[in-house]
Amino acid sequence: MISDITLGQFFPGDSVMHRLDPRVKLCMTVYYIVLIFCAHNWVVLALTVLMALSGVLLSKVPAKQYLKSLKPIWFLVAFTGILNLFYGSGEPVWSFWVLKITRAGIVNAVMISVRLVVLILISSVLxxxxxxxxLTDAIERVLKPLALLHVPVHEFAMMMTIALRFVPTLLEETDKIMSAQxxxxxxMESGGLGQRIRALIPVLIPLFVSAFRRAFDLATAMESRCYHGGAGRTRMKILKMGRVDFFAVGICLTYLAVFIVLxxxxPAAV
Amino acid sequence: MSVLETKDLTYTYGIGTPFEITAVDRVSVSVEAGEFLGVIGHTGSGKSTLIQMLNGLIRPTSGQVLLNGEDIWAKPKEIRRVRFKVGMVFQYPEYQLFEETVLKDIMFGPKNMGLTDAQAEEKAREAARFTELREDLLAKSPFELSGGEKRRAAIAGVIAMDPDVLILDEPAAGLDPKGRDMILAQISNYHRERNNTVILVSHSMEDIGRTADRVLVMNGGHAEFLGETRAVFSEGRELSEVGLRLPQITAILRRLSEMGMPVGETVLSVDEAFFQLLPLLKRNGGRGERA
Incomplete structure (x- = not known):
């Protein structure tokens, strides 16, 4: 069923992770992703995994959801893992024809797989x-310095917000139009490729028509409420750093210190 | 003879999630061939889910839908044949229009049935006649039509498949009173001329009262009442318990009857009331004009 597709899969809740300032969360996520790829020995990697798992636990989102988010990348993990297996230098542990597996290869394969899984987990927490x-509020705020370079940051953020807002609406609409046709x-379920593409026309045309109609309606609604872009615009919800946020930043910095020391x-694993 | 029959029909959304909800709960009803059945219920009563199961758009969680005595899901591969026999007009059907011309759009259904262009065009023109689409409109792009015309073109697109059962979900929603009267009259005419089965879903008691022979009242996923329109409408109190209000004209005439006036207890339309009140006004020396 088309409505099973989730995008921007937000799970409402009231955990510590939910209450964190989105800006902090966004920065923390980027910061983590950088560190994941700097972790080059087992101890540091273990520490990173631990941090990621505590993030997962603190979010209080059912583990099933995390497994679901990992589902589409299992193939990628397996693929990069196997590829890395054969790209290690040094004494081969096993060899066949041009293929050889070295100890370094195995280590690399495990490390890259763990890193990819942690990467997905961390971004899923976000x-x-x-x-x-x-999220778009946070992105807008974090990217604000780019406005000095005349990048229309606010407009980009608004576009993202609108796009995200309309994903469920358009999915529902697609579902309705498909049912009607x-x-x-x-x-729509049988025939060759060409036939299937042709079968989409009765769905796509009404969908485009309705997307444009909605766009015009939305533009009118925004104009009639005097929307004129980001300049001088105040916010209803002002993001404010609280105790939890400073605490989180503190943990991140401590983590960085431990990370560097370790x-x-x-010594590096490879 | 019943053309459509449901047996313990149940549909549950989101099984295994926190949002699990049973929209249709063990509904067993039968629709007689050639009748005009109204389905009524307020928002969330399960009427839309119910009708989508009747033509196999969604597969019931449990229970059966029998079309002419055969389970429609006996051969899932042939479910399209069921959809040709049980035509469905969704809410706001004008959003399904996509072809270059109105005529081509109406021909979409018949051509999916495997008819030749000539046969499909004949069916389309016949359907356009029922919904009173003028000849010059048929050559236009569906996107150039007015709202009411688009609606009628979309309905014609389903009628053109010549289904045994025609299901319409809120066909008059969002139209002005004139457009509303027009669509309902066209549906009634179609029913009378073709003598096939029509199921009209609405939350307007007025619309149902004016058109339907029998009424099915849905409430919380259950089939609450099923009976002759007049009999169902006479249960004023029970209806208000499931969140439905009698049409104004029915309520007024009921009050008059309770006050001892010699009028019928359950009057379904303004026209009917007019003919009941006229002799009374004449007798009392009134001018007998329609107010």
């Missing part, structure tokens, strides 16, 4: 606990 509106005997103290 998208699961932050509503799309909060099916009721008129449209056959990187220096423990």
């Amino acid at each position: 998208t699961f606990t932050t509503s799309p509106t909060q 099916k009721a008129r005997g449209a056959d 990187c220096v103290a423990v």
Whole structure:
């Protein structure tokens, strides 16, 4: 069913992760992703995994959802893992024809797989606990310095907000139009590629027409409420750093310190 | 003879999620061939889910839909054949129009049935006649039509498939009173001329009262009442318990009857009331004009 597709899969809740300032969460996520790829020995990697798992636990989103978010990337993880297996240098542990597996290859494969999984988990924590509106607010704020370079940051953020807002609406509409055409005997489940593409026309045309109609309606509605872009615009919900946020930043900095010490103290795995 | 029959029909949305909800709960009703059945119920009563199961657009969680005595899901591969026999007009059907011309759009259904262009065009023109679309409109793009005309073109697109059962979900929603009267009259005419089965879903008691032979009242996913329109409408109190209000004209005439006036207890339309009140006014020396 088309309505099973989730995008910007926000899970409403009241966990610590939900209450964190979205700006902090956004920065923390980027910061983590950078650190994940700097973790080059087992101890540091273990620490990173631990941090990611505590983030997952703190979000109080059911583990099933995280597994679901990992589902589409299993193939990618397996693929990069296997590819890395054969790209290690040093003494081969096993070899066949031109293929050889080295100890370094195995280590690399495990490390890259763990990193990819952690990467997805961490970004899922962000998208699961932050509503799309909060997220765009945070992006707008974080990218604001770019406005000095005449990048229309506010307009981009607004476009993102609107796009995210209309994803469920358009999905629902697609569902409705598909039902209506099916009721008129449209056959969307069988036939070759060409036939299937042609079968989409009765769905796509009404969908485009309605998307444009909605766009015009929305533009009129925005204009009639005097929307004129970002300049001088105040916000209803002003993002404010609270105790939890400073605490989170503190943890991140401590983590960084431990991270650096461990990187220096423990030799690299490869 | 019943053309459509449901047996313990149940549909549950979002099984296994926190949002699990049973929209239709063990509904067993039968629709007689050639009748005009009204389905009424307020928002969320399960009427839209119910009718989508009748033509196989959604598959019931449990229970059966029998079309002419055969389970429609006996051969899932042939479900399209069921959709040709049970035509469905959705709410705001004008959003399904997509072809270059109105005529081509109306021909979409018949052509999916495997008819030749000539046969499909004949069916389309016949359907356009029922919904009173003028000849010059048929060559236009559907996007150039007015709101009411688009609605009628979309309805014609389903009628053109010549279904045994025609289901319409709120066909008059969002139209002005004139457009509303027009669509309902066209549906009634179609029913009378073709003598096939029509199921009209609405939350307007007025619309149902004017058109339907029998009424099915849905409430909270259950089939609450099913009976002759007049009999169902006479249960004023029970209806208000499920969140439905009698049409104004029915309520007024009921009050008059309670006050001892010699009028019928359950009057379904303004026209009917007019003919009941006229002799009374004449007798009392009134001028007998329609107010």
